[in-house]
Amino acid sequence: MKKDSAEQHEIEQWMEELLAIGGDKQMTPKQISILEAAVEIFSDKGFSAASTSEIAQKAGVAEGTIFRYYKTKKDLLLSIVGPTMSRMIAPFVMRNFNGVLDMPFESYEAFLRAFILNRLEFARNNFKIIRILIQEIPFQPILRKHFSENILNQVLERVTAITEHFKAKGEIIEAPTPAIIRFTVSSVIGYLVTRLLLMPEKDWNDEEEINLILSFMLHGIGGPGQQAEQ
Amino acid sequence: MKKDSAEQHEIEQWMEELLAIGGDKQMTPKQISILEAAVEIFSDKGFSAASTSEIAQKAGVAEGTIFRYYKTKKDLLLSIVGPTMSRMIAPFVMRNFNGVLDMPFESYEAFLRAFILNRLEFARNNFKIIRILIQEIPFQPILRKHFSENILNQVLERVTAITEHFKAKGEIIEAPTPAIIRFTVSSVIGYLVTRLLLMPEKDWNDEEEINLILSFMLHGIGGPGQQAEQ
Amino acid sequence: MKKDSAEQHEIEQWMEELLAIGGDKQMTPKQISILEAAVEIFSDKGFSAASTSEIAQKAGVAEGTIFRYYKTKKDLLLSIVGPTMSRMIAPFVMRNFNGVLDMPFESYEAFLRAFILNRLEFARNNFKIIRILIQEIPFQPILRKHFSENILNQVLERVTAITEHFKAKGEIIEAPTPAIIRFTVSSVIGYLVTRLLLMPEKDWNDEEEINLILSFMLHGIGGPGQQAEQ
Amino acid sequence: MKKDSAEQHEIEQWMEELLAIGGDKQMTPKQISILEAAVEIFSDKGFSAASTSEIAQKAGVAEGTIFRYYKTKKDLLLSIVGPTMSRMIAPFVMRNFNGVLDMPFESYEAFLRAFILNRLEFARNNFKIIRILIQEIPFQPILRKHFSENILNQVLERVTAITEHFKAKGEIIEAPTPAIIRFTVSSVIGYLVTRLLLMPEKDWNDEEEINLILSFMLHGIGGPGQQAEQ
């Protein structure tokens, strides 16, 4: 549809703007293959169980070469998950001039739909790195700190603004914002996890599934016969 | 091949573990302190980064003693997460005599409420072990296999039955059961994760929060002003 | 001679008292052979150029065994040179009750003679360790600190007292004590170095040489024809 | 055998170095800064613990550049200490035409005074290199060999001649020349070491100290009350 494609374009612009992170600038082929091998192996065995010698072998370089680019094994890890961590939250880090939410969506539903699709695409493209990130956050204090201070807080702040924007417009019920956010985010992440991690091989119809989720979120799953409780 | 026989060994051990559910039978004090120390350290640093000598030290036993009880470090891990894994799904593994759902709840809401409270309690009591379990499932093929074959499938089957039970009673809308389950489970797990992992220090009013979640699930978060879409 | 042997005995007692350092208590045979091998190799190649694998090989133990006893290679070094460093200055660390010098020697010459012989013996028995010590003091801040704070200062203080004791008795000329000490110590160490390090294979007559040194020190090497200067 | 040919190479290089005494001929600025950096770092950490990459960095050149000028790290060391080693003994390598000692000093005292001042100056100017030299002589066979064969012997021979010259003139007592030399050299080196190494920060009055040393050497430190021994 015209509208959709125009909207899509706007969203893409709106999102890509903030993605100018690092830019993978001037990496040698060796460095690239080191990174690729590291992503593969960290993702397969976890950071601790991965060995630099295995990474070197898979990357087709000498073990010493890894340490020319990354001082330590942990540096290698951080250089992999760091940028992706930032890009994960790119859509949330938008400018918000003079108190006005720069929100190019007509409805909450449209916003969520676009958002889910966009992050699904991102998660698909960065699947392994995100896996590494999630696995290692509990064990790498530096990641945990960065995650809670930068990521979590920024996202929460932004999402709160968005939610209240739509609450003000009457599209969302009057209920505690944190609970609404948790509910929404859980539903979205629940889908992403099932889709990509638990049952990746299933033949998914994303559009349909997202419609269902949105419908559940907005109208609930309560049927006509549900008991009047409390 | 060596690998096969090793794997065979793993499986045998594993099966024995599963039979020991709830048992903790005839454990010496040393064995108990080994397990406690192992839980602590596996949970803190992850399986690979934990060292048996540190566990021994924390448990107050000699290094060799661990290997009297558990042939390998991995055996120690499995003996910890195995039983808990089974107990995680205990509520789902109820008898279901002669095709009749033995479901002692009047409403879906009552069922969910009871269920969430029950699993919240369980998760609180087994927090560290569950963390270990979640961390290690991706890296321990034997765990992954058991999880997907036994846990996931059993739970899914059971949850499907329950869901359809309430669907038949009109308490849940007519929509694809898998999507409903995903939606429900996501909401519940989302709460548990936030409650126990992301913001454990916050002062939670569980009853209230659960009421909100149930309300969201059943009636949605759509407000009066929401646009008619589709 | 009777006198000499009695004196000798007194001196030995006087010196051994303070040597109760550590005592090489309960070392396993493996630990002993590790230490022996380490002394040998550190002495031959220097600390940095010595490899733990070579030490392990020479000691006849696995490389890991070294690290059971000594956390790091540097620990191994310190555990070797530390005690010897203390024993080097043992003769200087005598009790000095109520301001009275406990000095069981009739003359300065007798004192010096006994002292030189005693330290020559000590240096001969601890030759390699002393070599390591001297080599590594410039590069190991911890050694340097200990040396300057504990060793040098203690010895200087004590030697100053001794020197002034004999100066008061008129056996030593009135001249700045530091210069006298430097002169004396240089002569002694110069002999030890030549004797043990530069020309160890020469057939030395220690008694005669020491007599010469003492004579030089006390009466100088100026001949009858020396010019009246200044 | 490999070792032999390597040794052969060492020796050849070494000889070339020796010929370059005082030369510093046609050194590029890069080469000079390499040498300066190497002196600094070898002196600070010792030869083995110094890394060529650190030297390159301090010198402001690429790692590879060092190896354009010096085949190996050891070559670099030798090219530093070699010339200085030779210059250390320069005053002893004087022409000695037709058996006549070309000794332009009236008295032994005047000679020693001039000599000490001269070598003190030299040592001050070449402090770091001399430190390296002394540190490395025990570990570099080639240095040790050269030192004992060329330096030590030449110096000894020359010093013996000088000493006997003054003995003949009656300025030095009749005593075994080696002992006299040892005594003299010890006193001088003892002063240099204290002056430059042990207490460099002290405010020294060199002239006065040297006078004291000379006085001690020539007349001894024995006071009027010294016991007549033997």
Add this chain to the structure above:
DNA sequence: CATGAATGAGAATTCATTCAT
């Protein structure tokens, strides 16, 4: 049962040296 000394395979990391540019 329990110990803990001993092992040796392998881990991360360093570094002198080479070589294509």
Add this chain to the structure above:
DNA sequence: TATGAATGAATTCTCATTCAT
């Protein structure tokens, strides 16, 4: 001539596991 990326052997150190006591 100078560079610096690349190497791979060597180094320090860790750790699961064994076994004699």
